[in-house]
Amino acid sequence: MPSTDLIGYLAASLTTAAFLPQAWLTWKTRCADGISLPMYSMFTVGIALWLAYGLQLGAMPIVMANLIILLPTCFILIMKIRCK
Numbered sequence: 001m002p003s004t005d006l007i008g009y010l011a012a013s014l015t016t017a018a019f020l021p022q023a024w025l026t027w028k029t030r031c032a033d034g035i036s037l038p039m040y041s042m043f044t045v046g047i048a049l050w051l052a053y054g055l056q057l058g059a060m061p062i063v064m065a066n067l068i069i070l071l072p073t074c075f076i077l078i079m080k081i082r083c084k
Contacts, residue, residue, distance in 0.1 A: 005060070008059070008061025008062065009061045009064075011061070012064060012065030012068075013065075015065060015069070016065050016068050019069055019072055019073065019076075020072065022035075022072075022076060023073075023075060023076055026075070026076050026079045027075070030079065031083040032076055032080040032083055033083060035076065035080050037081070040076065040077050040080055041077065043073065044070075044073050044074060047066050047070050047073055048066075050062060051063060051066035051067055051070060054066060
């Protein structure tokens with residue numbers, strides 16, 4: 001594996017793992033009061049665009065990171081919308 005891919009997978013792992021505590025807290029409390037809806041909406045669209053970009057490039061670290069993080073991000077966004 002090229003070192004660039006290794007760095008990409010490491011970065012993807014860390015940034016993906018960083019969202020899991022927020023997703024867990026949102027799951028436990030069933031609410032996302034402290035999260036800005038406009039910011040999180042833009043963030044979720046940005047992740048979807050990064051996924052599309054990674055797919056177009058065929059860059060698996062970008063694809064895997066954004067594919068994995070898109071699920072909990074969408075969950076948090078949905079909970080934010082529901083708890084308004």
